Amino acid sequence: MRRRTLLLGVAATFAATGCSSANGSTSTPVGGTAVPGGPDPVVRWVLTGGGLAAGQIALRPPRLAVYGNGEVIADAAYRSDLPAEDIAELIAQLSENLRGPAATKRRDDLPVIASASTTEFSVRSAHGTYNARAEALDELRQQEGYPTALYDARDRIGAVHQQVVASGQPYTARRVRLVIQVGPAQTDEILPWPATIELPAGAAQDEVRLADLDGQHARNVVRTVSRDLDLNGTWKAYRTASGMPLRASWRYLLPDE
Structure with missing residues (x-):
């Protein structure tokens, strides 16, 4: 089975489950010609806040980091490798999902969930960088709190995360x-x-x-x-x-x- 087929299959599973979202959101295209490569991730998924203890917040790693050299790291605990064409496809799909400020517009009639985490996505491409931020994204999914495109992005990134955790290798580093x-x-x-x-x-x-x-x-x-x-x-x-x-x-x- 091609790795891309596996990724798409996992994405379909995620789409069938459900997530949510809440208060406050931004989607910001940043100018420049950032391309896959360099020391920074080309795709990054971070959770902040969420009512955790202060020590847990200080320790919490990015949920997912995808690098231009193909390395993918989940929770600073598991790693895998993706072919360049799969990374390019992921970047293209996420860039389309996150393009424009409407991508993270939250419904005004939904309540603030103080204990919920804030989801942050960052995607670098040859056309620029897209940063998206949405509070309580998972918690408000059943109420369709955010646009479908943002949940599509969540599912795509979540599918990669799930694959790395399920079938990747332990991640270690010297630091x-x-x-x-x-x-x-x-x-x-x-x-x-x-x-x-x-x-x-x-x-x-x-x-x-x-x-x-x-x-x-x-x-x-x-x-x-x-x-x-x-x-x-x-x-x-x-x-x-x-x-x-x-x-x-x-x-x-x-x-x-």
Whole structure:
């Protein structure tokens, strides 16, 4: 089966399920001649907000990043490769979906959902870059809160994401992001903070601290700190030698981060 056939089949499955959207949206074509290639993704899907804990927000990776060299990374945890023609087709389809400010116009009669995430898409092509932003896109799908074209874009990107997670390889990198959230956790299972890992710098009142690490520092984190691979907020609890309680997790950084 050709990879494109698989992508289209997954897209059809996504279209049959359902998503939503809410308050506030933008679709911005940016001038220039950006082409597939270079260090930045040609397709990027990011979620922001959504009522998560501050530490989860600091750690949250892009849902999907597609690079001009064919590498595709989902959730900073899985990777795969797409042929150049499939990437070109994806860019063309998404550019058409996101073209013009009407692409993300939300229905005025729908409520704001404060706990919903904001969906952000970015697509680079030879004709420019399209950035789209829509609050509560998934939550308002049943009410047709946004135009069909925006949901088509969501389905196309979601299909690629699903394919990479289902059949891709584990993604690793030499650099990691370590995030700690200071404060006690409601658990009796508290581990000693690893002596080989320096705490991220921060003021005493900072609830969340992060550090981007490479080399031996990154390897120490990978070996000794638990990872919230499913991004569901299940962080291990630790206590430093000085008695400070904290929770921690980490993820691999993407090539452009």
